[in-house]
Amino acid sequence: MLDETLGIGDLARLTGVPVRTIRFYCDEGIVDSVRSTGGHRRFDQAAVERLGLVRQLRGLGLGLPSIRKVLAGERSVAEVVAAERAALDVQLADLAWRRASLRAVEEAGPAVRAARLELLAAVANGGAARDALIGFWRRTMVAPVSEAMLTAFVTMAVPEPPTDPSPAQVVAFAELFALAGDRALTRGLLAMARANAELIADEDELLNGISEACALAQTRVRAGEPPRVGPELDRFVAAHASVRGGSDSPQFRRRLLSYVAADRVPRMRRYWRLVAEASGDPVTFGASHLWLTDSLERSVSPGGAAEPC
Structure with missing residues (x-):
């Protein structure tokens, strides 16, 4: 043989x-x-x-x-090739993140370069930043909510890292990462969540109603219209009233404005601006929600119920 x-x-x-x-x-x-x-x-x-x-x-x-x-x-050959391709995609995404980070430091002016270097060095990649943001929202949502609703909210609140990010996007993600570690912001959101948990009958119903109101507000936000009273705000107030055992009235709207105060602090406004920069979409869930809460404030202010000129 x-x-x-x-x-x-x-x-x-x-x-x-x-x-x-x-x-x-x-x-x-x-x-x-x-x-x-x-x-x-x-x-x-x-x-x-x-x-x-x-x-x-x-x-x-x-x-x-x-x-x-x-x-x-x-x-099979197809299986191992697919696995190798997926691993390569991860490596390429990490390299793209690193390249954008290097460019962000390179393009920074001398006065801010050291601070930017420190900011970006804290985030290994886009996936790490996203995981930190998901953890941030999971920690601050203390009311009982279904996993499906939590996942839907996280999808709206946490941007997906782009495969080929720009320097501005990696900076935005790094700043979001830093905000997720802001203890004062976390304490404020937790305090609001705990207080509201005692007043809200069904968190899933509330989030569904808020999502509908935000969807209605998106057109006005995209058009750059200032906060105003209208059907978008009415749906937002109705969503809260239905789970808080109340009805829409000037008194209820004033109480509601205090209930959502933590959502309107400067750091949260900055959070949603950064989400828009990181995602490349200026009309985020947060932008629409802020438009609604600002509209709520307008509706309870003297003369605020009038239509804008």
Whole structure:
């Protein structure tokens, strides 16, 4: 049977794989061989096809652990290639984030460069920033809410890191990351959430109603219209009234304005401005919500119920 086998030199010539590499693959169990009476490695025809596949997969950058799984029939070529592509996507996103961060520091003026360097150095990548923001909102939402509603809110409140961010976007994400660690902001939101939790009958119903009001307000926000009374604000107030056991009235609106005070502090306004910068969309959920709460303030101010000129 040895007459039908190939020597290591013949195998190298047929496959284009160096002899030294073939020996390594044999030692690693990637390619099988038998020994001749003289102790030399001999290979069957199957080794040619096997080694050809190994060479092709190595040419695409796949590692030996993945190649072993293909050869063992544990995973298909399509599966390992897809996994390698996904891993490469992560690496490319990290590199794009790093490049944008470097540009952001490079383009900063001398007076702010040190502060920007410190800001950006605190965030490893966009995924880390997003995870921190998700954790921030999970910590501050103390009222019982369904996982589906929480996920929907997080989708609106936390931007997805772009695959190829601009310097301005990585700076915005880094500033959001810093805000997520702001203890004073967290304490204020927690205090509001705990106080409201005792007054709200159904948090999911409230969030649904607020989302509807924000959707109505988006057109006015996109058009740059100033806060005003109208059906958008009426829906917002009705959403709160239905879960707080009240009805829309000037007195209720004044109480409601105090209930949402923590949502309107300068740091939260800054949060939503940064979300718009990071996402590239100026009309965010937060922008619409702030428009509604500012409209609420207008509605309870002297002369505020009149339509704008």
